[in-house]
Amino acid sequence: KAMDIGMKSYGEFNPNMTFVYNSYSNILKSKEDYKGAIDLLEKSLKIREQTYGNAHKWTCESNYKLAEILTLDKQYEKAIVYYKQAIKIGKEIKSSQYLANAELYLAKLYIEQDMQFEKSQELILSSLDKNIKVFGYENDIISEDYYWLAELAKKRKNKEKFFAFITRALKSAKYDKNSLEEVIAPYQALSALALMGDWYMDTYERTENTKALEDKFQLIDQEIALIKHIQKNFSTDQSKINLANEYRKVFEKGLNTCWILYHKTKDLKYLEKAFELSETNRSTTLLEGLQDTKFKLYSGIPKELLEKEKKIKQTLERVKLDLYYEVKSSNPDKEYYSNLLDQRILWSKRLDSIHLVFEKDYPRYVDLKYSNKVIGISDVQKNIDRYTQFIIYFLGENDLYSFDITKDAVSFLKGAVSKDLIEKTNLFKSNLIAQNDIQKVSKTLYRYLLKNQLEKTKENLVIIPDNVLNYIPFEILQSDDNKYLIEDYIICYVGSVRIFLELNNDFFKYSPPKFWAGFSPEYTDGNTISSASNEIKSISEMVDGDDFIGENSKKQNFLDNNKNYSILHLAMHAKINNEYPQFNKLVFVDGDLTASEIYLSNTKANLTVLSACSTGFGKLEKGEGIMSMARAFHFSGVPSVLMSLWEVPDKETKKIMISFYKYLEKGKNKSEALRNAKIEYLASTNDKNLLHPFYWAGFVLNGNSDQLYGNYTTYYYILLGLILTSIIWFFIKKRI
Incomplete structure (x- = not known):
């Protein structure tokens, strides 16, 4: 907005525009568009040099801001030149604020590159002295100066100085673990706590003294509380997601600490804390969205x-x-x-x-919203039967962690396989979609993800994937005896344990007046899905449902009916926007239904079937999961979504969908009905090409697996029973 107004008012090369260029470069920096930010800052510097000359505070600022982005772009030598120029200008004009900034930034570069430690200390102390005179002792700038002195002391392994500077960094931030509302520099406080934890871990790795590890463990709750405190002050979901991604390393380091302590001591408190860490950074905004509707109603x-x-x-x-x-x-x-x-x-x-x-x-709303209830392993075990196993993954930069939970047992595993696992997962996905041979890589993934995790006596698997694991169907991972996982297990997926428990809450079990509605547009551009209308007609006849086909498959018809049916089946094109997932869309005959509109639609269906192209695909946010169309329906209140991970061919989609409903009619739950449909498809063809998982494995169920037909059958039997009872009572009364 400022750029637009400035261009009209001043013109591109007016010095007033340099402030806009600098601000906009900060946005580009946040988006990691370093080249774009550098272009703007170079333009800003040139304008300021021509307008103010070299010896001016704004020219000084442009030099160190440009150097900062060059550092992020790994142009270190060039960055050092601009930092030194900024320091030179700062000294000439005797501007303590700009000189202090340039000194600190250059010191940071030196420390991060393990060079010029003596010079770094000199620069930071000089910056600190100037900043204290201007700002006093308690603010984020002073806290950051002390943080970098602590970082330097850590590099030099000077314990006394390290803890002295860390203590001052926390004090300058006004950090008190019992009074977070008083903290004036939460980011700096969090960085200081994380750095202290790194010191303890380094000490443990050097000495194998578990006391150092226990000291690090004591910091975990403080770090998590600070992250939640910071998140609470963000108003947008995307800001919360960005923060979770930025501090994901905190959770990974905490998991590693808990894993070591648990396997050394077998103390369950470390296992419980590890599970809490895994859950805290997972699908947070989706959970908040689901709970928010409920909390508002409960709060009056x-x-x-x-x-x-x-x-x-x-x-x-x-x-x-x-x-x-x-x-x-x-x-x-x-x-x-x-x-x-x-x-x-x-x-x-x-x-x-x-x-x-x-x-x-409405104080009750605030109490519910910020209650931060912790889910424990026992909460999972109370809510599953003896035939079910949860496998929960956390895929960090270095290690894969997994929790394997059944009714009466739990295991916590770790493997240093992340880099190879991510590479193999991406290879598996690309080979799968290209219909290439996947057996070898499938077996590798099975060994990483399932071989040590599976409990052979459990037939129901609830998979909670993480990171790139969200992109693959576990059903087709193969054991050493060449069996697909689907041959022995019934599988469903969910974003987190808390999401699972929420979606199984009675609040998200609806009793709409009708059972099924299907939507299938016919597009005027010749882009119609060939089997979609037949698919909808066939299923509609099978379940005695209502179909909205061709011209009737309108966006408004969907929005008018999204609370009237237990199942909503959408057979249409989807368009995925990886840059802006809120603009993912389903293409109706009269217009597009975006993900952001679905979020606000308050859909009250027990199941949404998205037999459209790639409805389970989208931008990956590591902690939050895939920002897909399926997620949008969950956010709107739908407890179960059947979605596609890639563009499944039309004919095979129709076969699997019809079979899926056939098994739903027989009283199977949603996961078992989908599994049986896939097994039936495999038995229906001898064509080697059509047996490739590309043709049948793309659909997966996300959310709860409740029966649907059983509920409706029971409902109608009860209703029929009441009617018959009333008739009998009427005749008995008449005779009397």
Whole structure:
């Protein structure tokens, strides 16, 4: 917005524009577009040199800001030149603030590159002295200076100085683990705690003294509490996801600490803490979205206020969508674009205002929202039967961790296989979609992911994948005896244990008036899915459902009926936007239904079947999972989603879907019905090509696996029983 106004008011090369260029470069830095940020900062520096000359504070700032991005882009020698130029200018103009910044940044580069330690200390102490005179002792700038002195002491293995500087860094941040609301520099405090933990781990690795490891363990709760405190102050889901990704390393290091201590001591507190760590950084925003609807209803927030919030959200999402299309257009209308930016700011403020009302006037909502209830292993075991096993993965940069939980047992495993596992998973996925031979890599993945994890006596598997593991169907991993996993197990997937428990809550079990509706558009551009309409007609006849085919398969028809059916079946094209997943969309005959619209749709179906192209695919956020169309339906309140991981051929899709419903009718639960449909498909053909998993393994079930037909059959039997009882009672009474 500022860039647009500035260009109109000042022109591209006006010195006032340099402030906008610098601000925008910060955004590009956050998006890791270092080349774009460098271009802007080089332009800014050139303008400032021409306008103010070399000996000026703004020229000094441009030099060290440019050097900072060059460092991130690994152009270290060039960065050092610009840092030194900034220091030279700072000394000439006697600007303590800009000189202090340049000194600290150059010292950071030296320390990170393990060079010039003496010079680094000199630079940081000089920066610290200047900053204390300007800012005093308690603020984020002073805390960061002390942090880097501690980092330098750690590199030099100077224990006394390390803890002295860490203590000062925490004190400058006003950190008190019992009073987080008073912390004025939470990021610096978190970095200091993490650095202290690294010191303890280094000590343990050097001495094998478990006391150092126990000291690190004591820091874990403090780190997690700080991360949650920071997240609480973010208003957008994407900000929370970005933070979780940024501090994922904290969780991985904590898991490693717990794993070592648990296997050394067998003390269950370390196992429980490891499980808590694994859950805390997993599908957090999806869980919050599911719980938020429930918490608002439980808190007594008036219906009209909730409706007002919904309308504001819908308007804001429409504005964002219009902005997206305008930016992507070949000839954007600058005036219209500017107006849309104004609208986004306006509606964002209105949404913030109504959320402040919720938190101010409805204290029970605040209590529920920020209760941070911890889920333990026993909570899992209470909620599963003796035939079920959970396998929960955490795929870090170095190690794969897995928790294997049954009704009466648990194991916690670790393997230093991450790099090879990620490489093999990506190879498996690409070979699978290309219909190449996958047996060798499939067996490798089986050994990494299942061989030591599987409990042979359990037939139901709940898989909680992580990172790139979200992209593959575990059903087709093969054991050494060439058997697919699906041959022995019934499998479903879910984002986290907390999501599993939430989606099995009675709040998300609906009793809509009708059972099934199917939607299948016919597109005018000749892009119609050939078997989709036949698929919908066949299933509709089988289950006595309602079909919305061709011209009737409209977006508005779907939105008008998304609370009226237990199953919603969508056989249509999906378009996936990896850059902006909120604009993933399903293509109806009269327009697109975006993921952001689905989020707000409050869909009340017990199952959504997405037999569209790649509806389980999307942008991967390591802790949050895949930002897919399936996730959007979960977010809107649907407890089970059957989705595709790739574009499954039309004919095979139809066969599997019809078979799936056949087994649902027989009273099988959703996971078992899908498994039986796949097994039946394999038995139906001898064609070697069609037996390739590409043709039949793409559909997976995410969420709960409850029976659907059993519930409806029971409902109708009860209803019929009541009617018969009433008739009999009527005749008995008449005779009397």
